[in-house]
Amino acid sequence: MKRTFSLSGLLVPSGLALVAATYGLVRLATGLYLPDVQDELGLGTAAAGLVSSGASLAYCLGALLGLVLATRRxxxxxxxxxxxxxxxxxxxxxxxxxxxxxxxAVLASVGPGVVSPALVEILRRDPVVAGDPSAQSTVNAGTGPGLVVAGALALTLLPDWRAAWAWSGLLTLAVAALVLVAARGGETGRQAPGATLPRSWWSAHRRVVAASLLLGAGSAAVWSYGRVVVLEAGGGTTTSLVAWIALGLGGTAVVATAGPLGRRTPRTAWTLTAGFTALATLALGLGSGSAVVAVAACAVFGWGFVAATGALIAWTVDVDPGRGASGTALLFVVLVLGQALGSALAGALLGGAGHEAAFAASAFLTAVGAVVAAPVRVRRLRVADAATPGRPRGARGPSRPCG
Structure with a gap:
């Protein structure tokens, strides 16, 4: 069935809204409502940690499901x-x-895990949107608006965390329906490669995978302990929530910068955005006692982190266009695993060396991730190459700088 232009025009904003809902309103909002949940339901600190770990595992399982099914379902x-x-x-x-x-809470984290690879594939198959290099970055920037809405709900409704979760669930269902309407008839008839990633894919993605792991590890301090640090430095609940909203506003700004970033190579965009993420992490760790510094650092972190994840998507698509959905799923699994490791490291340093050392170490990991993309010639995989991993090197296309 031939698609109308109006439905293609709805695809990017509805996809952005679905990312906003599943990431900002569900997965990343749990920490916002947790203190009030603990007060009412008696959820202990240790149990809350297990919930967080279980949610990360559920996210990874969802992303792996997306890796297997996105190209077909x-x-x-x-x-x-x-x-x-x-x-x-x-x-x-x-x-x-x-x-x-x-x-x-664990079950809800499956949603964001499957969303990213699914939307990469839906956008890739759309005959109108597929030609827009900024579409993927724009949709991926939905995390920012989601964080803003979650912060606004928290300021408006807390301590009524039940109402906040009800609104989050309803909004998620509504925008998912919009995506399904916009994606109707979006098949192009092109055969996508299977979900299995050949040895050549792994070889070409060594730096991309390392970059994703380091971004996850380096960003964990802000995601896990950013509000705690602001509160312990003397900021009140309102200040910490405003900083959270600023983080979301920074992520939302990626929509405005998607065009300029899209005109750069993915490698260049990655180095730039990961570098800003590292600087913002360091600034928050050293300047959390100042409300102005805390809010500004969170805003820059939000932009840098969300834009960096968009650069990762562009990077894997550039290396192997036919496996963009599978590559995205795998990179996001690696990123979340990195966050689990980074959160444990930051927590250990917080209890010993203090938050300045913890955030400095996290910033260092992110900075290392930024320089992972230093100039190197990496082969871009053609679909035919990816499907024949045993093919001799000489039979493949020439190498080119890969972003």
Whole structure:
């Protein structure tokens, strides 16, 4: 069925909204509501840590599911995201006890895991959007608006965390429906490679995978302890929430910069955005006692982190266009695993050396990730090459600088 231009015009904003809902309103908002949840349901600190770990594992499982199914069942994955993230949000709003809350919070994190690879594939197949190099970055920037809305809900509704989760669930279901409408008829008839990643893919992605792991590890301090550091430095609850909203506004600004970044090579865009993420992390660690510095650092961090994840998507698509969805899923799994490791490291340093040392170490890891993209000639995989990993080197196309 031939698509109308109006539906293609709806695809990018609805995709952005779905990322905003599943990431900003569901996965990353749990920490915003956690203190009030603990007060009402008696969820202990240790149990909250287990919930966080379980949510990360669920996200990884969702992303792996996306890696396997995105090229063939992208729209089905959107339904999965709606049921887990949206349905999970509604379930959390009526959770009667701590165990039920924990199970639903873990389940809800499957949604963002499947969304990213699904949207990469949906955008790749759209005959109108596929020609826009900034479309992927714009959709990926949805995390920023989601954080802004989550912060606004927290300021408006807390301590009524149940109402906040109900709104999050309803909004997620609504925008998922919009994506399904916009993606209808989006098949182009092109055969995508399978989800299996050949040896040549791994060889060409060594630096991309390392960059993703280091970004995850280096960003964990802000995501896990950013609000804690601001509070301990003397900022009140309102200041910490404003800093969170500023983080979201920074991520939202990626929409405005998607065009200029899209005109750069993915490698250059990565180095720039990861570098700003490292500087913002260091600034927050050293200047959390100042409300102005804290808010400004969070805003810059939000822009840098979200833009850097967009650069990762562009990077893997540039290396192997036919496996963009699978590459995105894998890189995001690596990123979340890096966050798990980085959170443990930052937590250990916070308890010993203090938050300045913890955030400085995290900034260092992100900075190392930024220079991982130093000029190097990496082969861009053609679809035919990717499908024949045993083909001799000489039979493949010439090497080119890979962004």
């Amino acid at each position: 992208a729209r089905t994955l959107v339904v999965v995201a709606a049921l887990t993230a949206g349905g999970g949000g509604l379930g959390l709003s009526v959770a009667p006890d701590a165990p039920t809350f924990a199970v639903l």
